Amino acid sequence: MLTTAPHLYIRRPSPTTAEFTVTTCPPLNLPLxxxxxxxxxxxxxxxxxxxxxxxxxxxxxxxxxxxxxxxxxxxxxxxxxxxxxxxxxxxxxxxxxxxxxxxxxxxxxxxxxxxxxxxxxxxxxxxxxxxxxxxxxxxxxxxxxxxFRSLHTTESVLVLRGLGIQICRMIGGGGGRETRFIPTEKIRDVLINEAFRGFEVRYYLVVVVEGEEDVVVLFPGLLPRRKIVEAVWRGVRGCLEEGSTSTGQGSTGKGSQGKGSQGKGKGG
Structure with a gap:
């Protein structure tokens, strides 16, 4: 009742801007x-x-x-x-x-x-x-x-075409938020990587950043299910590439990028 499984909200203020929010907070009605x-x-x-x-x-x-x-x-x-x-x-x-x-x-x-x-x-x-x-x-x-400063976890990705990606993690209880901005010229690719977390196979949405050895994992605190990861991946790539969407085999990172995501995911 007080928390739910991670679910996705998509907000598109303009054709060149999209915000993807994953949260464990249920819909806030008056009793809640x-x-x-x-x-x-x-x-x-x-x-x-x-x-x-x-x-x-x-x-x-x-x-x-x-x-x-x-x-x-x-x-x-x-x-x-x-x-x-x-x-x-x-x-x-x-x-x-x-x-x-x-x-x-x-x-x-x-x-x-x-x-x-x-x-x-x-x-x-x-x-x-x-x-x-x-x-x-x-x-x-x-x-x-x-x-117990917060009952919920909320993480979001704001995509600004031509500018970059802003990653935000909201901290409850008056703790503010943690943000990071990745400029467009630093973004080499956005991938879905597959890795083991314990005995479970999980899917990670990652950003390959130029000049950085490790990939940046999106939604590291929540690690949403594959359906949400794929929806955000399509939306992020579509916004960055001016509305074009990529499907099929390009959605899964292989080789060194997959290994980097796996190490990052386990650490998170």
Whole structure:
């Protein structure tokens, strides 16, 4: 439900431009969009809880809390001032407007720690030793911000006749994208190579680039099935060669090019 087998989308903004996108993201209807939103919110909440727990255990200094008798604040059941909804947020915003980012973060984390939710979190994590808390907090941060930053993989190839090919791999979770542009004058050929991946025969779409020892594998992270590879191969060659298409025996690379693709594919 959250992910699918790699499938192809083709977009042709103009007769000289074609974009081929292979993704594992299913069609986004309203229920699925809401589910993804809830998943991202849960990730953010877990990451925030981990940061707050680590701050409260290792960096929080009770002596640094400003004493402002003229600014009464409601007390929590534990007797600590609830600064999250009072002067703590105002002070944090003042630091932010002044460009004092470290003071803003410190004040905001202190206010969050002294809130009812923060005190409850500290109460439940109090029995843990420092090493266990640090390990758990870092594990949660790694899992939510790095390891599971995206549920899907999306890779695309943009073909611009007369200019070249742009290869793009989108990284979810705010990680941006990885791109590479290959000019037309550097492109020697676009081939489909056949290679073994484990005990399975896979088909790789590759670009032979002038001056490079290894071929460039398109869609290396997804390795779509043969039908998609052949459709993209026909579209890329057709766009680069001004609408002419090649069929038959030219679709499979042999010899040294096939070996280069096989080594590249196994590495990916």
């Amino acid at each position: 969009r809401l589910l993804f939103l809830l998943i991202h919110l849960a990730r953010l909440l877990l990451a925030a809880a981990a940061v707050l727990t680590l701050y409260a255990r290792f960096l929080f200094d009770p002596a640094a809390i400003p004493n402002q008798p003229n600014s009464p604040r409601p007390n929590t059941p534990s007797g600590q001032p609830d600064t999250l909804n009072g002067a703590g947020v105002d002070e944090a915003l003042t630091h932010l407007r002044a460009g004092q980012i470290p003071l803003f973060l410190t004040t905001l984390l202190t206010s969050a720690h002294l809130s009812p939710a923060g005190l409850t979190l500290a109460h439940f994590t109090a029995p843990l030793p420092d090493w266990a808390l640090a390990l758990a907090g870092m594990t949660v941060l790694y899992a939510t911000l790095v390891r």
